[in-house]
Amino acid sequence: MTAPDTPEEQVVADASRRRFLGTAGVTTAGAVVAPMVANRAVAAQPAGPVAAGAPIANKLEDLARETSIDAGQALTTNQGVKIADHQNTLKAGLRGPALLEDQLFREKLTAFDHERIPERVVHARGAAAHGVFESYASLSQLTKASFLASAGKKTPVFVRFSTVAGSKGSADTARDVRGFAVKFYTDEGNYDLVGNNIPVFFIQDAIKFPDLIHAAKPEADREIPQASTAHDTFWDFISLMPESTHMVMWIMSDRAIPRAYQMMEGFGVHTFRMINAQGTSRFVKFHWKPLKGVHGLAWDEAQKLAGKDPDFHRRDLADAIVAKDFPEWELGVQVVEEADATRFGFDLLDATKLIPEELVPVRPIGKMTLNRNPDNYFAETEQVAFHTGNLVPGIDVTDDPLLQGRMFSYVDTQLTRLGGPNFHEIPINRPLCPFHNLQRDGFHRQTIAKGRVNYEPSSIDVPPIQEVPPSRGGFASYPEPISGNKVRHRSETFADHYSQATLFWQSQTKPEQQHIVEALQFELGKVSVPAVRLRMLSNLVNVDRDLAARVAAVLGVPVPPASPRVGNRKYAPSPALSMIARGNPKSIVGRKIAFLAADGVDEAGLQAVKAELTKSGAVVKVLAPHLGNLRGANGGAVKVDDLIVTMPSVVFDAVFVPGGDASVKALKASGDAVHFVREAFKHAKALAALAGASDLLSFAGIPAAAGATVPGVSTSLDTNALVRKFIADIGVHRHWERAQKDSIAA
Numbered sequence: 001m002t003a004p005d006t007p008e009e010q011v012v013a014d015a016s017r018r019r020f021l022g023t024a025g026v027t028t029a030g031a032v033v034a035p036m037v038a039n040r041a042v043a044a045q046p047a048g049p050v051a052a053g054a055p056i057a058n059k060l061e062d063l064a065r066e067t068s069i070d071a072g073q074a075l076t077t078n079q080g081v082k083i084a085d086h087q088n089t090l091k092a093g094l095r096g097p098a099l100l101e102d103q104l105f106r107e108k109l110t111a112f113d114h115e116r117i118p119e120r121v122v123h124a125r126g127a128a129a130h131g132v133f134e135s136y137a138s139l140s141q142l143t144k145a146s147f148l149a150s151a152g153k154k155t156p157v158f159v160r161f162s163t164v165a166g167s168k169g170s171a172d173t174a175r176d177v178r179g180f181a182v183k184f185y186t187d188e189g190n191y192d193l194v195g196n197n198i199p200v201f202f203i204q205d206a207i208k209f210p211d212l213i214h215a216a217k218p219e220a221d222r223e224i225p226q227a228s229t230a231h232d233t234f235w236d237f238i239s240l241m242p243e244s245t246h247m248v249m250w251i252m253s254d255r256a257i258p259r260a261y262q263m264m265e266g267f268g269v270h271t272f273r274m275i276n277a278q279g280t281s282r283f284v285k286f287h288w289k290p291l292k293g294v295h296g297l298a299w300d301e302a303q304k305l306a307g308k309d310p311d312f313h314r315r316d317l318a319d320a321i322v323a324k325d326f327p328e329w330e331l332g333v334q335v336v337e338e339a340d341a342t343r344f345g346f347d348l349l350d351a352t353k354l355i356p357e358e359l360v361p362v363r364p365i366g367k368m369t370l371n372r373n374p375d376n377y378f379a380e381t382e383q384v385a386f387h388t389g390n391l392v393p394g395i396d397v398t399d400d401p402l403l404q405g406r407m408f409s410y411v412d413t414q415l416t417r418l419g420g421p422n423f424h425e426i427p428i429n430r431p432l433c434p435f436h437n438l439q440r441d442g443f444h445r446q447t448i449a450k451g452r453v454n455y456e457p458s459s460i461d462v463p464p465i466q467e468v469p470p471s472r473g474g475f476a477s478y479p480e481p482i483s484g485n486k487v488r489h490r491s492e493t494f495a496d497h498y499s500q501a502t503l504f505w506q507s508q509t510k511p512e513q514q515h516i517v518e519a520l521q522f523e524l525g526k527v528s529v530p531a532v533r534l535r536m537l538s539n540l541v542n543v544d545r546d547l548a549a550r551v552a553a554v555l556g557v558p559v560p561p562a563s564p565r566v567g568n569r570k571y572a573p574s575p576a577l578s579m580i581a582r583g584n585p586k587s588i589v590g591r592k593i594a595f596l597a598a599d600g601v602d603e604a605g606l607q608a609v610k611a612e613l614t615k616s617g618a619v620v621k622v623l624a625p626h627l628g629n630l631r632g633a634n635g636g637a638v639k640v641d642d643l644i645v646t647m648p649s650v651v652f653d654a655v656f657v658p659g660g661d662a663s664v665k666a667l668k669a670s671g672d673a674v675h676f677v678r679e680a681f682k683h684a685k686a687l688a689a690l691a692g693a694s695d696l697l698s699f700a701g702i703p704a705a706a707g708a709t710v711p712g713v714s715t716s717l718d719t720n721a722l723v724r725k726f727i728a729d730i731g732v733h734r735h736w737e738r739a740q741k742d743s744i745a746a
């Protein structure tokens with residue numbers, strides 16, 4: 001090894017020598033530790049008592065009290081003792097056995113051995129972000145909740161998105177409902193809106209939740225399959241629970257394979273209450289509407305993404321925030337007067353039903369912007385604990401028997417997951433306003449509550465800890481009048497299980513209906529028990545006979561008779577339920593566009609299209625058979641971003657092929673490039689090719705010849721016209737109506 005020239009090289013050399021020298025290396029360690037000690041003064045200091053003090057305006061400031069930056073610091077034990085050798089255990093002799101007394105080794109390994117906590121029993125896989133909610137106007141006529149009390153009022157939020165069935169390490173793009181949990185750090189305490197991206201649920205009563213989840217999770221004997229409902233036990237349970245049919249229609253639709261978290265709607269699902277200062281209560285349903293529109297993946301694409309980029313959704317969320325293309329949603333409410341609760345012909349307390357937006361419009365009340373990624377996945381995303389019971393004055397629950405069960409489950413589950421009752425003290429969970437009560441002790445207690453008095457009433461503390469009446473902000477449950485016999489029964493008003501499933505089906509566009517049919521064919525095709533398939537088909541006949549027939553045809557069985565049903569309410573189709581008919585903005589901001597090129601590319605054409613797409617907010621990546629620079633046809637150079645083999649078509653929204661004879665020829669000779677365009681076509685994405693590059697598309701079997709009009713494919717145009725059409729095509733998201741796509745082998 002040559003002698004180090006700089007102090008930095010000396011540090012590296014010293015560190016690597018210590019790895020081999022053991023304690024002898026201690027003599028050189030001073031050189032490593034000394035500059036770090038000097039840095040120590042800048043280390044973030046731990047926070048003071050958390051329960052005391054004035055309100056903190058901002059959650060990031062609050063979390064900053066707990067952050068610590070290790071870079072540049074002296075390496076120490078948890079007791080603050082500086083560590084001289086972090087490479088070798090303490091041994092009896094250079095080649096001898098390890099010594100039990102090695103406290104440095106034991107502290108390190110003990111911490112490591114206990115690094116994992118139980119994953120969430122459901123919603124284990126998730127990703128989160130910080131942001132802000134801004135109220136549009138005073139909502140005081142509806143609710144006394146202070147975070148909705150005035151126009152422009154800003155409240156910090158932390159939002160966690162998740163899949164439900166898969167384990168923590170499963171793929172983001174599994175067919176599943178997505179969790180959409182929002183924690184508002186309001187100035188009156190934390191309010192959690194723990195919702196999903198689908199407005200209804202599988203079951204009506206919480207007592208069935210463990211059965212539903214057992215049936216959906218991997219089967220009990222072999223723990224197969226992971227993060228998939230395409231198996232016997234799920235469909236066995238579902239087919240025996242007709243109340244799940246409405247939700248099943250949503251799960252089989254493209255809602256269950258979103259393009260991005262930022263392109264999903266969110267729903268509170270249950271009917272909640274809002275109560276104003278006068279004590280008037282109204283029913284509300286919560287809706288989050290993404291400003292980027294609601295978009296899905298193709299099912300084949302979602303399955304391939306599960307292997308090619310299992311982190312597709314969490315990467316998209318984090319990247320968008322880094323690029324300052326902040327994900328945004330409007331929060332809206334559907335409001336129903338108590339007196340109108342029975343006018344819909346279904347029960348507002350039944351979580352398998354929705355109120356069509358055409359019957360009760362969604363009123364926008366504020367906007368949420370996610371603008372900061374968490375610093376630490378475990379500390380924030382994993383340890384955040386949501387709870388439907390985290391309510392603030394002015395918002396309350398109803399008697400929905402599903403919601404009532406959730407009121408128990410969320411705190412209960414954290415006791416195991418987060419190891420005791422003090423999880424509210426974890427920085428991501430603690431409120432921004434002061435909190436004081438007489439709850440004490442327990443595992444991992446952080447707050448050092450001073451004084452003798454830990455009970456109430458007491459005359460010793462003057463003044464004592466005090467209740468706050470509702471008139472001054474105390475929470476009081478809505479005094480709903482209740483009477484009735486103690487029963488274990490389901491109300492008859494919950495009995496119509498099919499009418500809204502039919503409403504959903506009839507509200508879908510033709511391609512969306514086709515996707516539902518294909519999803520059912522796929523899932524039931526994986527079911528091995530014939531009786532389960534038949535029972536499910538009998539339920540589907542109640543939704544729509546044609547739907548059942550199209551599924552039955554592929555399952556190779558005749559359509560069975562309908563299963564028994566109660567009720568048959570007719571609804572007008574609701575365009576708001578369709579991801580396509582609802583209408584989406586045509587913006588291409590944040591859309592990922594692959595440019596396929598090779599040496600000899602027409603660099604001027606490439607740069608011109610790239611400039612226009614980038615100006616419109618899209619993210620362009622040049623993919624080529626090799627990294628470095630491409631030689632342009634006219635002597636220029638084009639920087640390559642990625643290899644064609646490392647970035648598959650499924651991670652992009654559209655494909656552009658620039659001209660240049662040699663480039664097009666090389667791409668035609670590359671199986672990866674040909675597969676790339678075929679697959680993008682099959683997944684209904686926008687494709688564009690300049691000049692001779694349409695050869696690549698034709699060669700791949702894509703109808704791209706001059707004069708061919710295939711939705712979303714642009715060829716034979718000059719650069720300006722092509723860019724305009726390509727941008728419009730990308731804005732449509734997917735060209736599902738493309739007839740030829742399913743015959744393409746990819």
Ligand code: HDE
Pocket residue numbers: 120121122123126160161162178179180181194195196201205206207209267268269270351384385386402403405406409410411413414
């Ligand atoms: Fe949950 N649910 N849930 N759930 N849920 C959990 O709480 C539960 C339901 C939802 O990102 C658990 O902290 C029961 C509906 C989300 O941390 C657990 C019932 C909706 C998340 C639990 C339901 C949800 C959870 C597991 C039926 C949409 C993830 C870990 C009565 C409105 C929150 C945890 C996060 C998580 C119980 C049904 C949404 C076990 C008993 C309906 C978004 O407490």
